[in-house]
Amino acid sequence: MTDTEVVSTWRELSARHAAIVSDLERELQEHHELGVSEFEVLDRLVEGICLSPNGKFRVQELAAGVSLSQSALSRLIARLEKSGFVMRSMCSDDRRGVFVNLTDAGRIRHSEALPTQRRVLRAHLEPESAATTG
Amino acid sequence: MTDTEVVSTWRELSARHAAIVSDLERELQEHHELGVSEFEVLDRLVEGICLSPNGKFRVQELAAGVSLSQSALSRLIARLEKSGFVMRSMCSDDRRGVFVNLTDAGRIRHSEALPTQRRVLRAHLEPESAATTG
Protein backbone atom coordinates (compact mmCIF):
# COMPACT_ATOMS: atom_id res chain seq x y z
CA MET A 1 0.00 0.00 0.00
CA THR A 2 1.56 3.27 -1.10
CA ASP A 3 1.60 6.44 0.94
CA THR A 4 -0.76 7.96 -1.58
CA GLU A 5 -3.23 5.16 -1.07
CA VAL A 6 -3.06 5.40 2.70
CA VAL A 7 -3.58 9.13 2.59
CA SER A 8 -6.43 9.00 0.13
CA THR A 9 -8.13 6.31 2.21
CA TRP A 10 -7.78 8.53 5.23
CA ARG A 11 -9.15 11.59 3.45
CA GLU A 12 -12.09 9.65 2.18
CA LEU A 13 -12.84 8.30 5.64
CA SER A 14 -12.44 11.71 7.12
CA ALA A 15 -14.61 13.50 4.59
CA ARG A 16 -17.30 10.84 4.85
CA HIS A 17 -17.34 11.16 8.62
CA ALA A 18 -17.50 14.93 8.53
CA ALA A 19 -20.36 14.92 6.05
CA ILE A 20 -22.42 12.44 8.06
CA VAL A 21 -21.83 14.16 11.38
CA SER A 22 -22.72 17.49 9.85
CA ASP A 23 -25.99 16.18 8.46
CA LEU A 24 -26.83 14.32 11.64
CA GLU A 25 -26.13 17.36 13.73
CA ARG A 26 -28.40 19.56 11.64
CA GLU A 27 -31.26 17.09 11.35
CA LEU A 28 -31.25 15.97 14.97
CA GLN A 29 -30.97 19.53 16.20
CA GLU A 30 -33.64 20.89 13.91
CA HIS A 31 -36.23 18.16 14.41
CA HIS A 32 -35.55 16.95 17.93
CA GLU A 33 -33.34 19.48 19.66
CA LEU A 34 -30.67 16.87 20.20
CA GLY A 35 -26.96 16.97 19.46
CA VAL A 36 -25.23 13.98 17.92
CA SER A 37 -23.46 13.07 21.15
CA GLU A 38 -26.65 13.47 23.15
CA PHE A 39 -28.43 11.10 20.83
CA GLU A 40 -25.57 8.62 20.98
CA VAL A 41 -25.77 8.43 24.75
CA LEU A 42 -29.54 8.02 24.74
CA ASP A 43 -29.07 5.33 22.10
CA ARG A 44 -26.61 3.38 24.22
CA LEU A 45 -28.91 3.62 27.19
CA VAL A 46 -31.85 2.30 25.18
CA GLU A 47 -29.78 -0.55 23.81
CA GLY A 48 -28.51 -1.35 27.22
CA ILE A 49 -31.92 -1.90 28.63
CA CYS A 50 -31.80 -5.32 26.99
CA LEU A 51 -28.62 -6.10 28.88
CA SER A 52 -29.09 -4.44 32.21
CA PRO A 53 -32.29 -5.41 34.02
CA ASN A 54 -32.93 -1.99 35.53
CA GLY A 55 -31.45 -0.04 32.63
CA LYS A 56 -28.87 1.58 34.86
CA PHE A 57 -25.35 2.27 33.73
CA ARG A 58 -22.19 3.53 35.22
CA VAL A 59 -20.81 6.63 33.56
CA GLN A 60 -17.67 4.78 32.57
CA GLU A 61 -19.69 2.07 30.85
CA LEU A 62 -21.19 4.72 28.62
CA ALA A 63 -17.78 6.21 27.97
CA ALA A 64 -16.77 3.03 26.20
CA GLY A 65 -19.51 3.49 23.63
CA VAL A 66 -19.16 7.12 22.71
CA SER A 67 -15.73 8.49 21.92
CA LEU A 68 -15.66 11.22 24.51
CA SER A 69 -13.39 12.14 27.36
CA GLN A 70 -14.52 11.44 30.86
CA SER A 71 -15.15 15.09 31.55
CA ALA A 72 -17.07 15.68 28.34
CA LEU A 73 -19.29 12.73 29.14
CA SER A 74 -19.85 13.96 32.65
CA ARG A 75 -21.09 17.30 31.40
CA LEU A 76 -23.10 15.69 28.64
CA ILE A 77 -24.94 13.59 31.18
CA ALA A 78 -25.49 16.70 33.27
CA ARG A 79 -27.09 18.37 30.25
CA LEU A 80 -29.27 15.36 29.57
CA GLU A 81 -30.35 15.32 33.19
CA LYS A 82 -31.15 19.01 33.07
CA SER A 83 -33.26 18.38 29.98
CA GLY A 84 -35.05 15.63 31.85
CA PHE A 85 -33.93 12.76 29.64
CA VAL A 86 -31.88 10.84 32.18
CA MET A 87 -31.56 10.54 35.93
CA ARG A 88 -28.43 10.12 37.96
CA SER A 89 -28.38 8.08 41.11
CA MET A 90 -25.83 6.77 43.56
CA CYS A 91 -24.80 3.21 43.25
CA SER A 92 -24.91 1.54 46.58
CA ASP A 93 -22.17 -1.03 46.13
CA ASP A 94 -19.52 1.47 45.00
CA ARG A 95 -20.39 4.92 46.14
CA ARG A 96 -17.87 6.58 43.88
CA GLY A 97 -19.87 5.41 40.90
CA VAL A 98 -22.97 7.03 39.47
CA PHE A 99 -25.82 5.23 37.81
CA VAL A 100 -27.45 6.81 34.80
CA ASN A 101 -30.80 5.71 33.53
CA LEU A 102 -33.37 6.94 31.03
CA THR A 103 -36.52 8.72 32.03
CA ASP A 104 -39.78 8.31 30.13
CA ALA A 105 -39.11 11.61 28.41
CA GLY A 106 -35.71 10.33 27.38
CA ARG A 107 -37.13 7.14 25.95
CA ILE A 108 -39.76 9.10 24.05
CA ARG A 109 -37.33 11.63 22.68
CA HIS A 110 -35.00 8.87 21.57
CA SER A 111 -37.75 6.97 19.81
CA GLU A 112 -38.75 10.13 17.98
CA ALA A 113 -35.20 10.86 16.92
CA LEU A 114 -34.30 7.33 15.91
CA PRO A 115 -36.01 7.41 12.49
CA THR A 116 -34.28 10.69 11.71
CA GLN A 117 -30.91 9.21 12.50
CA ARG A 118 -31.61 6.10 10.46
CA ARG A 119 -32.74 8.19 7.53
CA VAL A 120 -29.57 10.27 7.51
CA LEU A 121 -27.34 7.24 7.89
CA ARG A 122 -29.13 5.45 5.07
CA ALA A 123 -28.77 8.48 2.84
CA HIS A 124 -25.03 8.38 3.31
CA LEU A 125 -24.32 4.68 3.67
CA GLU A 126 -26.83 2.84 1.51
CA PRO A 127 -24.92 1.80 -1.61
CA GLU A 128 -27.53 2.91 -4.14
CA SER A 129 -28.55 6.06 -2.33
CA ALA A 130 -25.41 7.92 -3.30
CA ALA A 131 -27.23 9.41 -6.26
CA THR A 132 -30.57 10.00 -4.55
CA THR A 133 -29.17 11.91 -1.60
CA GLY A 134 -30.70 15.22 -2.49
CA MET B 1 -29.30 -3.43 3.99
CA THR B 2 -30.88 -3.69 7.41
CA ASP B 3 -31.02 -0.90 9.95
CA THR B 4 -28.65 -2.90 12.10
CA GLU B 5 -26.13 -3.09 9.30
CA VAL B 6 -26.34 0.61 8.56
CA VAL B 7 -25.90 1.48 12.20
CA SER B 8 -23.01 -0.88 12.75
CA THR B 9 -21.30 0.45 9.63
CA TRP B 10 -21.71 3.95 11.00
CA ARG B 11 -20.38 3.04 14.40
CA GLU B 12 -17.38 1.36 12.92
CA LEU B 13 -16.66 4.36 10.72
CA SER B 14 -17.13 6.69 13.63
CA ALA B 15 -14.95 4.74 16.05
CA ARG B 16 -12.24 4.34 13.43
CA HIS B 17 -12.25 8.05 12.77
CA ALA B 18 -12.14 8.94 16.43
CA ALA B 19 -9.24 6.60 17.09
CA ILE B 20 -7.18 7.93 14.21
CA VAL B 21 -7.85 11.58 15.00
CA SER B 22 -7.00 10.97 18.62
CA ASP B 23 -3.67 9.34 17.76
CA LEU B 24 -2.84 11.94 15.14
CA GLU B 25 -3.62 14.73 17.54
CA ARG B 26 -1.38 13.32 20.22
CA GLU B 27 1.55 12.45 17.95
CA LEU B 28 1.49 15.66 15.94
CA GLN B 29 1.13 17.76 19.05
CA GLU B 30 3.81 15.95 20.97
CA HIS B 31 6.45 15.76 18.25
CA HIS B 32 5.73 18.83 16.16
CA GLU B 33 3.44 21.12 18.13
CA LEU B 34 0.83 20.92 15.42
CA GLY B 35 -2.88 20.18 15.65
CA VAL B 36 -4.54 17.88 13.16
CA SER B 37 -6.34 20.73 11.43
CA GLU B 38 -3.19 22.82 11.32
CA PHE B 39 -1.32 20.00 9.66
CA GLU B 40 -4.14 19.45 7.19
CA VAL B 41 -3.99 23.04 6.03
CA LEU B 42 -0.22 22.99 5.68
CA ASP B 43 -0.61 19.74 3.78
CA ARG B 44 -3.05 21.24 1.31
CA LEU B 45 -0.82 24.21 0.81
CA VAL B 46 2.18 21.99 0.09
CA GLU B 47 0.18 19.88 -2.33
CA GLY B 48 -1.13 22.94 -4.02
CA ILE B 49 2.29 24.23 -4.87
CA CYS B 50 2.24 21.78 -7.75
CA LEU B 51 -0.94 23.34 -9.02
CA SER B 52 -0.56 27.00 -8.28
CA PRO B 53 2.64 28.54 -9.65
CA ASN B 54 3.20 30.92 -6.75
CA GLY B 55 1.74 28.63 -4.09
CA LYS B 56 -0.91 31.14 -3.13
CA PHE B 57 -4.41 30.13 -2.24
CA ARG B 58 -7.63 31.85 -1.47
CA VAL B 59 -9.04 31.01 1.92
CA GLN B 60 -12.12 29.53 0.36
CA GLU B 61 -10.02 27.21 -1.78
CA LEU B 62 -8.55 25.76 1.37
CA ALA B 63 -11.98 25.45 2.91
CA ALA B 64 -12.90 22.89 0.27
CA GLY B 65 -10.16 20.55 1.46
CA VAL B 66 -10.55 20.60 5.20
CA SER B 67 -13.96 20.08 6.73
CA LEU B 68 -14.14 23.28 8.70
CA SER B 69 -16.48 26.21 8.80
CA GLN B 70 -15.37 29.40 7.16
CA SER B 71 -14.85 31.09 10.50
CA ALA B 72 -12.88 28.21 11.95
CA LEU B 73 -10.62 28.24 8.93
CA SER B 74 -10.14 31.97 9.20
CA ARG B 75 -8.97 31.65 12.78
CA LEU B 76 -6.87 28.61 11.99
CA ILE B 77 -5.02 30.56 9.33
CA ALA B 78 -4.57 33.39 11.80
CA ARG B 79 -2.96 30.94 14.22
CA LEU B 80 -0.70 29.55 11.52
CA GLU B 81 0.33 33.06 10.57
CA LYS B 82 1.04 33.92 14.18
CA SER B 83 3.21 30.80 14.39
CA GLY B 84 5.05 31.93 11.30
CA PHE B 85 4.01 29.02 9.06
CA VAL B 86 1.95 30.95 6.53
CA MET B 87 1.57 34.50 5.30
CA ARG B 88 -1.59 36.30 4.32
CA SER B 89 -1.61 38.84 1.55
CA MET B 90 -4.18 40.84 -0.36
CA CYS B 91 -5.12 39.59 -3.73
CA SER B 92 -5.02 42.40 -6.20
CA ASP B 93 -7.69 41.23 -8.61
CA ASP B 94 -10.40 40.73 -5.98
CA ARG B 95 -9.63 42.76 -2.93
CA ARG B 96 -12.16 40.93 -0.79
CA GLY B 97 -10.06 37.81 -1.11
CA VAL B 98 -6.98 36.87 0.87
CA PHE B 99 -4.07 34.87 -0.40
CA VAL B 100 -2.44 32.37 1.90
CA ASN B 101 0.97 30.92 1.22
CA LEU B 102 3.53 28.87 3.08
CA THR B 103 6.64 30.38 4.60
CA ASP B 104 9.93 28.49 4.72
CA ALA B 105 9.23 27.66 8.35
CA GLY B 106 5.86 26.26 7.32
CA ARG B 107 7.36 24.09 4.63
CA ILE B 108 9.98 22.80 7.03
CA ARG B 109 7.55 22.07 9.81
CA HIS B 110 5.27 20.27 7.40
CA SER B 111 8.08 18.12 6.05
CA GLU B 112 9.06 17.19 9.58
CA ALA B 113 5.50 16.29 10.53
CA LEU B 114 4.67 14.37 7.38
CA PRO B 115 6.43 11.11 8.35
CA THR B 116 4.65 11.20 11.71
CA GLN B 117 1.30 11.52 10.04
CA ARG B 118 2.07 8.76 7.57
CA ARG B 119 3.21 6.48 10.35
CA VAL B 120 0.00 6.95 12.34
CA LEU B 121 -2.18 6.50 9.28
CA ARG B 122 -0.34 3.34 8.30
CA ALA B 123 -0.68 1.97 11.79
CA HIS B 124 -4.44 2.33 11.52
CA LEU B 125 -5.09 1.72 7.86
CA GLU B 126 -2.51 -0.79 6.69
CA PRO B 127 -4.33 -4.13 6.49
CA GLU B 128 -1.64 -6.21 8.20
CA SER B 129 -0.64 -3.60 10.73
CA ALA B 130 -3.70 -4.12 12.90
CA ALA B 131 -1.72 -6.48 15.10
CA THR B 132 1.54 -4.55 15.05
CA THR B 133 0.04 -1.25 16.16
CA GLY B 134 1.88 -1.03 19.47
Added chain:
DNA sequence: ATGCATTAATTGCTTGTGCATTGAATGCAT
Protein backbone atom coordinates in the same frame (compact mmCIF):
# COMPACT_ATOMS: atom_id res chain seq x y z
C1' DA C 1 -7.10 0.47 62.32
C1' DT C 2 -3.97 3.74 59.48
C1' DG C 3 -1.74 5.27 55.59
C1' DC C 4 -1.19 5.29 50.70
C1' DA C 5 -1.95 4.39 45.92
C1' DT C 6 -5.88 3.84 42.81
C1' DT C 7 -10.32 4.65 40.69
C1' DA C 8 -14.89 7.30 39.78
C1' DA C 9 -16.83 11.30 38.64
C1' DT C 10 -16.97 16.39 38.76
C1' DT C 11 -15.09 21.06 38.13
C1' DG C 12 -11.80 25.02 36.73
C1' DC C 13 -9.64 26.59 32.97
C1' DT C 14 -8.29 27.13 28.21
C1' DT C 15 -9.09 26.43 23.52
C1' DG C 16 -11.33 25.38 19.13
C1' DT C 17 -15.73 25.42 16.59
C1' DG C 18 -20.05 26.98 14.55
C1' DC C 19 -23.69 30.44 13.86
C1' DA C 20 -24.82 34.87 13.02
C1' DT C 21 -23.24 39.38 12.17
C1' DT C 22 -20.24 42.78 10.28
C1' DG C 23 -17.28 45.32 6.98
C1' DA C 24 -15.44 45.61 2.68
C1' DA C 25 -15.42 44.80 -2.24
C1' DT C 26 -17.70 43.22 -6.36
C1' DG C 27 -21.08 42.89 -10.12
C1' DC C 28 -25.25 43.78 -12.09
C1' DA C 29 -29.35 46.43 -13.25
C1' DT C 30 -31.13 50.71 -14.01
Added chain:
DNA sequence: ATGCATTCAATGCACAAGCAATTAATGCAT
Protein backbone atom coordinates in the same frame (compact mmCIF):
# COMPACT_ATOMS: atom_id res chain seq x y z
C1' DA D 1 -22.84 56.82 -12.05
C1' DT D 2 -26.07 54.88 -8.29
C1' DG D 3 -28.27 51.55 -5.72
C1' DC D 4 -28.74 46.88 -4.21
C1' DA D 5 -28.01 42.07 -3.72
C1' DT D 6 -24.06 38.99 -3.34
C1' DT D 7 -19.58 37.27 -1.93
C1' DC D 8 -15.18 37.03 0.89
C1' DA D 9 -13.11 37.08 5.09
C1' DA D 10 -13.02 38.52 9.95
C1' DT D 11 -15.24 38.96 14.50
C1' DG D 12 -18.64 38.67 18.64
C1' DC D 13 -20.62 35.34 21.04
C1' DA D 14 -22.04 30.92 23.00
C1' DC D 15 -20.94 26.32 23.71
C1' DA D 16 -18.73 21.82 23.79
C1' DA D 17 -14.31 19.37 24.41
C1' DG D 18 -9.94 18.09 26.56
C1' DC D 19 -6.42 18.45 30.24
C1' DA D 20 -5.33 18.90 34.79
C1' DA D 21 -6.66 19.32 39.43
C1' DT D 22 -10.12 18.07 42.84
C1' DT D 23 -13.29 15.41 45.85
C1' DA D 24 -14.90 11.12 47.40
C1' DA D 25 -14.66 6.25 47.97
C1' DT D 26 -12.24 1.90 47.63
C1' DG D 27 -8.63 -1.65 48.30
C1' DC D 28 -4.36 -3.13 49.88
C1' DA D 29 -0.35 -3.37 52.82
C1' DT D 30 1.37 -2.91 57.13
